[in-house]
Each structure stands twice: as structure tokens, then as C-alpha cells.
């Protein structure tokens with residue numbers, strides 16, 4: 558399965574340019590043979606949270622139309638990163654996923670809002686899971702800060718995901734956390750992790766380092782610190798091999814730790 562990771566630079570608040578740029582990169586990834594294409598977080602507006610009233614995609618219509626059309630025309634699965642959306646009860650950070658027949662298979666709004674980037678002041682949190690099917694691939698998608706919550710990714714793995722997609726705008730100062738957390742999520746869940754971060758100039762502090770990690774924890778590909786489009790082949794059969802070799806799903810003792818109430 559060929560995965561096209563689009564480590565994109567988006568322009569702050571420049572929605573028109575960002576849609577055009579994302580479309581061009583998706584077309585290029587498909588031309589290079591990608592079967593699944595993945596975008597980063599909030600690529601339509603960037604983190605222009607103060608301007609969401611003008612910039613956010615109303616009910617996600619523009620994004621859905623674009624991804625629907627491209628996935629069908631190019632016959633590719635698209636994990637559409639995320640975009641800022643304006644819904645009736647506020648703004649959300651939303652990921653749309655389409656299969657290669659142009660059908661929407663996932664719609665997810667970021668569940669854990671990241672206070673350090675003021676998300677909690679401007680956005681509403683989603684509360685639904687994001688488990689979906691891309692052809693034969695049992696997959697799930699989460700957004701950036703969500704990876705700090707192992708129980709959330711575990712819930713998706715327990716629901717059958719073997720490939721976990723992560724779209725992000727993860728800044729340079731904590732890039733070591735990004736790498737370590739992603740590797741841990743891959744190993745503990747025995748899943749592939751396909752994680753696509755944004756890139757920006759040095760002043761804006763985003764240095765890419767998107768990653769594809771095997772369920773054994775081996776890193777198959779790391780992005781550099783420039784805008785980049787990579788098409789990487791992955792062999793999904795290793796998931797079942799590793800799960801048979803170390804059967805953590807059978808060895809779990811959920812009665813000891815699920816539903817534990819933490820008191821402060």
C-alpha cells in the first residue's frame with residue numbers, strides 16, 4: 558500500500574491559496590502513485606483562531622466537496638488532515654476522510670483541545686471516535702494533541718484499527734515528544750502510525766519530521782524540515798505477524814484497569 562504524506566506549508570489565514578496548494582499537492586501525490594494521501598492539521602486557515610468567523614469552512618462544505626471530487630476522480634483514499642469548520646454551535650478542528658470511490662468514510666473533530674495554542678478559547682471539542690475503512694485497511698484518524706492520550710488511540714485499536722493516521726501542527730520545541738509519543742503509540746498498539754506534520758519557515762517554528770512507523774516501532778520514513786511529498790510503500794501483513802508474536806491484545810487484563818476512577 559503506497560502512502561502519500563503531504564508535509565505541507567500552509568499560509569496563515571490565506572484560505573484561497575491553501576485550498577489551491579492542497580489540491581495541487583494531492584494531484585501530485587496521486588501522479589506519483591500514492592494510494593492513500595494524508596494531509597496535516599488545519600491546512601485551510603492555519604492557526605488563525607481569532608479570524609475563524611471569516612475563515613472557517615462553513616459546515617465543512619468546501620472541504621468535503623473538494624475531497625469528494627479528488628478522491629473519486631483520482632481513485633485515491635484521502636485522509637484529509639483537518640480544517641477549521643464553522644458549525645451551528647461553534648468552530649471545530651475537523652478531519653474528513655474519503656475512500657477511493659469518493660465516499661465519505663470518516664468525519665471527526667479533535668477531541669482534546671490544546672490549551673498551549675489557545676484552542677480551548679476558540680474551538681469546541683468533538684466527542685466521537687474516528688474508526689474507518691479504506692478498502693481493506695482497517696484504519697482510524699486522530700489529530701495532533703490527541704496522541705498524548707494513549708487511551709484514546711487504544712480505543713481505536715481495540716475497535717479494530719491497524720493503521721492510525723495522525724494529522725498535526727506540532728511545533729519544533731517539542732518535536733522530541735512527537736517522535737517518542739508516536740513510536741510508543743505504534744509499539745503499544747501494534748499498529749502502523751502514519752503521522753503528517755506541517756512545515757513552516759524557521760520563525761514560525763514548525764520543522765516537519767512527519768513519520769511512518771511500523772508496528773514494531775521501526776521508523777520507515779521521517780520527513781525533513783522543508784515542504785515535502787513522500788510516497789512510501791508499507792506492508793500491512795506485518796501487523797498480524799507482530800500481534801501473533803507478542804499477543805498483547807489477548808494478554809490484556811482490562812478488568813484491572815478499564816473504568817478505574819482517578820481521584821485527585
Ligand SMILES: NC(=O)CCC(=O)C(=O)O
Pocket residue numbers: 598671674700701702703705725726727728731734
Ligand atoms: N496542534 C496541537 O495539538 C499541538 C500539540 C502539541 O504541540 C503538543 O505538544 O502536544
